[in-house]
Amino acid sequence: MTRRIAFLLVPGVHLLDLAGPAQVFGTAGAFGYPYELHYVAERELVPSAQGLPLQAGTVWPELGPDDLLIVPGWLVPDPPAVTPLPLFDPASLDALRAHHAAGGTVASVCAGAEALAAAGLLDGRRCTTHHDLQDDLAHRYPRAQVVRDVLFTTDDRVVTSAGIASGIDLALHLVAGHHGPAAAAQVARDMVVYARRNGHEPQSSAMLRHRSHLDDTVHRVQDLIDARFAEPLPLSVLAAAGGVSERTLTRAFARATTGLTPLRYQQTLRVERAELLIGHGATIEAAAREVGFDDARMLRRLRSRTTSDG
Incomplete structure (x- = not known):
């Protein structure tokens, strides 16, 4: 069964927040684990934080309960704005909520947790984000249970990661959940990465810890x-x-x-x-x-x- 991975992109998206998970799922696909990647945005041309423009679709793919909707992070002002400008229109937030309500998994990398929080998906759930953004996320979304200093968290099909390279750890964790830790180890080895252990979650396994x-x-x-x-x-x-x-x-x-x-x-x-x-x-x-x-x-x-x- 082919799993669809839909990335929701916003202006200022960090390339590695996007490319890390995309590479994991793309590599898994090359090994015969069927993934179909989609890139969606509210406008077709999406400027990245690193200056490289990205092309995305504006029509959502049809997603089922076995599919994943992931929001990569974006460039956040330092310090973060007290009242950040809305990055998503209501239709995008509705899409996040609807996918989760239908039994699907939603995920975020770094500042992407903001989108899940704005959609109400972090209320009462454990979550994390980049260490520079944790205090801000906890302050503006007090119902979110922000976990500090971990690579990623999972809670009721809501998966959040700390940011930048930890998006790779998150994606390997999901590949292991779908296809077993041997598949994740195979992908990690091909990518020449070492999936670190999350202090609060039983991250993927000794297959990864002893493959460096x-x-x-x-x-x-x-x-x-x-x-x-x-x-x-x-x-x-x-x-x-x-x-x-x-x-x-x-x-x-x-x-x-x-x-x-x-x-x-x-x-x-x-x-x-x-x-x-x-x-x-x-x-x-x-x-x-x-x-x-x-x-x-x-x-x-x-x-x-x-x-x-x-």
Whole structure:
């Protein structure tokens, strides 16, 4: 199923706020995860904050519950105006509200949170924005629950990010949610980016945290573990996939991942997937079976070890 991603652009849009998420979804599309990107504005020609004019459509694509509407940030005066000029006409704010009401996801990068707030979508919800804009957002929209110093937040299909490069983290998080963390890791690796961990959200996974190295052999083995982490994967099978001996793989893996063995990496993926399932209502027994454990005892032990390590 193709997912439509609609970017709502305003004059003064920051190029990286737009290009970062667009690159993530575009790269995911190149790997066979179907995304269709649309760019919408109230006028066809949109000047960017960096001086490059952008061409956008003025007619909204038809969006369904599985689609995403995202508002990149724009250049904000320093200090922000006490009463900022309205950047969106009522029709655009209605489109944001209607998409969310129909079951769709809305997102923002940096100052784009202003649009979600103006549409009433941040009322009573956790959100964030660029650190320079957090106080202003909290002051003007007191019903918004502004979370400080995090990369992004998610709350009831409303996703907000801190700004600039964090839009990439947000988009990788959404790709992981749609297609699994292996897909996000594949995109992150191709883009040569390292998706940082959000202190308040279980951001995408160890697949991203332990993919910042440059060892192609270890990456090949991680590709296999990422795709089949719920299956038994003997060290001999992993070493054969990497084209090296078991001893060489163990040493290279530990060096590339700061001390992890292939088994510990696989267990970490299993635990993180189980935590996601439990967070969505699964019992610990059901989650354990889903990620490849015979029963819940091993999962309980590994969860306890993860908590004590953290």
